[in-house]
Amino acid sequence: MSAEIHDVTIIGTGPAGLGAAYELIEARPSLKILMVDKGRICSGGLRNDCKQNYTYPIGFAEDYWRKNQAEEILDKVENHLRPEILPANHLETYQRRAARIDVNIFAVRQAHVGTDQSKKLIHRLLARLEELGVVIRLGTEVADLRETDGDAAVVIDGEEIRARKLIVAPGRKGFSFLQGIMKKLAISYVDNIVDVGVRLETRQERYPIVADYYDPKIYFPDNVRTFCTNSGHALVILEKYQDFYLINGHALSKRQTGNHLVNLALLKTIHLKDPVRSGQQMAVYLGRLANEIGGGQPLMQRVGDFRMGKRSNEKTFNRDLYDFPPTCPVTAGDLGLAVPARIMRHLWTAMKKLDTIVPGILHPSTIMYYPEIKMYANKPVFLDDYFRVSRHLYMIGDGAGTSRGITGAWASGIRAARGVIRAI
Numbered sequence: 001m002s003a004e005i006h007d008v009t010i011i012g013t014g015p016a017g018l019g020a021a022y023e024l025i026e027a028r029p030s031l032k033i034l035m036v037d038k039g040r041i042c043s044g045g046l047r048n049d050c051k052q053n054y055t056y057p058i059g060f061a062e063d064y065w066r067k068n069q070a071e072e073i074l075d076k077v078e079n080h081l082r083p084e085i086l087p088a089n090h091l092e093t094y095q096r097r098a099a100r101i102d103v104n105i106f107a108v109r110q111a112h113v114g115t116d117q118s119k120k121l122i123h124r125l126l127a128r129l130e131e132l133g134v135v136i137r138l139g140t141e142v143a144d145l146r147e148t149d150g151d152a153a154v155v156i157d158g159e160e161i162r163a164r165k166l167i168v169a170p171g172r173k174g175f176s177f178l179q180g181i182m183k184k185l186a187i188s189y190v191d192n193i194v195d196v197g198v199r200l201e202t203r204q205e206r207y208p209i210v211a212d213y214y215d216p217k218i219y220f221p222d223n224v225r226t227f228c229t230n231s232g233h234a235l236v237i238l239e240k241y242q243d244f245y246l247i248n249g250h251a252l253s254k255r256q257t258g259n260h261l262v263n264l265a266l267l268k269t270i271h272l273k274d275p276v277r278s279g280q281q282m283a284v285y286l287g288r289l290a291n292e293i294g295g296g297q298p299l300m301q302r303v304g305d306f307r308m309g310k311r312s313n314e315k316t317f318n319r320d321l322y323d324f325p326p327t328c329p330v331t332a333g334d335l336g337l338a339v340p341a342r343i344m345r346h347l348w349t350a351m352k353k354l355d356t357i358v359p360g361i362l363h364p365s366t367i368m369y370y371p372e373i374k375m376y377a378n379k380p381v382f383l384d385d386y387f388r389v390s391r392h393l394y395m396i397g398d399g400a401g402t403s404r405g406i407t408g409a410w411a412s413g414i415r416a417a418r419g420v421i422r423a424i
């Protein structure tokens with residue numbers, strides 16, 4: 001065990017961890033703070049794409065946030081991230097069209113950095129923290145935690161490093177790490193929500209709303225919504241989760257010439273009721289099934305084939321009728337075999353409504369990729385308003401279900417830091 005004791009150790013240098021570190025060191029410059037990340041650069045949305053939403057409740061878990069509380073903190077987030085807010089045009093026209101068919105378009109202040117530029121932002125944020133005296137250890141995995149009445153510790157390479165308080169912010173990929181810790185320390189948690197959906201890819205001219213509103217937040221009946229729209233130079237990507245792949249998307253900055261494609265997710269939120277086992281477990285079953293049918297990778301199907309009730313195949317992906325190649329060529333197949341019927345029905349109804357608001361998205365060439373699944377729900381039972389879960393531990397960010405995006409994650413970090421400052 002190392003004799004050294006930090007005031008605070010933060011696991012994760014994603015936006016949640018960064019938000020906590022800045023709040024702590026700015027409020028108490030003498031604090032000894034250690035930040036640890038297993039990556040060489042943080043792995044979440046700050047690195048990938050980096051769209052920032054500055055309007056509550058986008059990116060916030062509403063169970064834990066009141067509007068005025070989030071808005072006060074969002075101003076602070078903005079001061080650190082220094083976003084260039086994008087213009088939004090003709091919103092009222094789209095909103096009027098949407099309202100007629102029971103759909104809501106939410107106006108959001110947004111900024112977009114792009115995957116090719118995000119590293120610069122991250123390096124600036126980390127360099128400033130180091131100037132302020134925060135010790136940052138990248139490429140260092142925390143294998144375990146322990147807690148006693150007096151303090152807590154992280155275990156790194158078999159060595160215990162003690163701290164008076166620990167802030168745990170390991171992101172979505174840290175779900176199993178968090179679950180392991182919660183089981184070990186007997187921290188109760190619920191895991192009953194999961195988002196399941198498809199990612200659509202089409203030509204930008206068939207979804208022109210993106211020229212007016214970069215990442216339109218559109219809410220349909222049956223808990224379906226648009227999520228993470230990318231355009232300009234937009235790419236669909238694979239995300240490895242356990243032993244299978246999920247779909248995701250991102251875009252490069254506006255400095256790039258662009259492939260003139262757009263991609264967006266349509267997600268249905270599922271609240272599991274009794275007798276619930278686990279939202280994550282459901283996600284794993286659905287993800288594995290899709291990858292099984294896809295021969296070890298996700299599925300893609302053209303809207304034209306889906307409408308005709310037939311599977312897509314290699315021919316459907318020629319450049320004749322179907323005039324753009326997929327940016328993420330996975331297995332051409334039949335989504336109907338993999339997506340549960342009720343989920344598919346609600347997604348398809350939403351797609352028809354979307355095509356009424358922005359005519360073009362249902363062009364036969366549009367590609368539907370599956371599975372895009374978001375597992376948010378590893379929610380610990382918090383002991384106070386600062387996301388404290390035990391005597392010395394705070395859990396925040398997407399992994400702990402306090403946020404669903406960069407700005408909400410950063411704001412969660414600020415809240416936990418305020419709790420820590422009160423406590424020490």
Ligand SMILES: Cc1cc2nc3c(=O)[nH]c(=O)nc-3n(C[C@H](O)[C@H](O)[C@H](O)COP(=O)(O)OP(=O)(O)OC[C@H]3O[C@@H](n4cnc5c(N)ncnc54)[C@H](O)[C@@H]3O)c2cc1C
Nearest residue numbers: 012014016038042043044045051142170171397398405406
């Ligand atoms: C491809 C992709 C694109 C996205 N695009 C956007 C977007 O444009 N806008 C948006 O708002 N949101 C986006 N998101 C969501 C966004 O990533 C999250 O909302 C946000 O990053 C959550 O912040 P966080 O700090 O909780 O976790 P993360 O940003 O995931 O950071 C957690 C960090 O903890 C580290 N870590 C995990 N376990 C350990 C351990 N045991 N030891 C040490 N370190 C550990 C990880 O390496 C990681 O760097 C995207 C997500 C993905 C995957």
